[in-house]
Amino acid sequence: MKQPVRVVVTGAAGQISYSLLFRIAAGEMLGPDQPVILQMLEITPALGALQGVAMELDDCAFPLLHSMVITDDPNVAYKDADYALLVGARPRGPGMERKDLLEANAAIFSVQGKAINDHASRDIKVLVVGNPANTNALIAQRNAPDINPRQFTAMTRLDHNRALTQLAQKTGSSINDITKMTIWGNHSSTQYPDISKALISGEAAEPKIEQDWYRNEFIPVVQQRGAAIIKARGASSAASAANAAIFHVRDWALGTAEGDWASMGVYSDGSYGIAEGLIYSFPCVCKNGDWEIVQGLDISDFSREKMQATETELAEERDAVSHLLP
């Protein structure tokens, strides 16, 4: 058995974490031979509820769950952390855009960034789930100047999975046959779900669907799926968000499938003309615990316009939180 690794989950008593923690402890994120120490962070009033979650984790007798830390102090939570899933933040309600949460949530992520900088492993892998995820990831990254910016990522895997299912259902194919789906940009209603590179059983997907469906149904359905879930459930997505977080970190740590890629919000190096330093979702291949943006894809005029619209929104969000960006 390997040495245990330390995994921070923030907002650990919230609804996403209630799906997430048990799957991490079961080995679904880091593999069946990787013991974990769960370092769970909550705000003080939620510590009682978090104790209850910890009791349930105990009662599962997971072979891979080495131990747990429960705390309301970020300086304790991030001590020597190898992985961090930053879920703790307010969710949006009906009629709100995710960026409406910036004011309520942004300050949380500067605190997290500083604590990561001061206490975490220098090799920590960070996934931001709390919304607006890309800009929160940017805030955390900029507040952790001693950590490589590549180690801060934001979650667009839920959008990627949503896009896979929409395409599979439309074409009567299996999820397992679809590769090379891409989400570009922000985890918001400006995101660009792009099927122009997607393959179904190794053949181009685009000729199998109508442009009208692609442009006027597929794209808006994926962009608006979070809002549709909120309307239907009266609460934002939770189990599917936890599942996407598991897939994101699993692929980053253990590698993307051969011949495929994953959509990840990562530090832009200027690829595809996207402003350097934004946390922007690109198609990424992961290997040996590292990610690379897939290079050399042809970008049509239609795609370019969509990629720029979501980039513009991210730049606006960045400018709105400039006071939190050292």
Ligand SMILES: NC(=O)c1ccc[n+]([C@@H]2O[C@H](COP(=O)([O-])OP(=O)(O)OC[C@H]3O[C@@H](n4cnc5c(N)ncnc54)[C@H](O)[C@@H]3O)[C@@H](O)[C@H]2O)c1
């Ligand atoms: N990126 C995505 O695809 C995606 C998907 C779904 C939800 N989300 C976002 O994830 C976040 C969490 O959603 P949820 O449904 O679990 O919400 P929730 O309200 O059920 O849980 C959030 C938890 O975070 C805790 N919290 C608040 N401030 C904190 C802090 N400073 N430190 C530690 N914990 C803190 C709260 O006490 C609460 O228990 C929301 O912002 C939501 O919009 C993102």
Ligand SMILES: O=C(O)C[C@H](O)C(=O)O
């Ligand atoms: O839409 C939301 O606010 C929650 C989450 O980001 C989602 O995409 O389901």
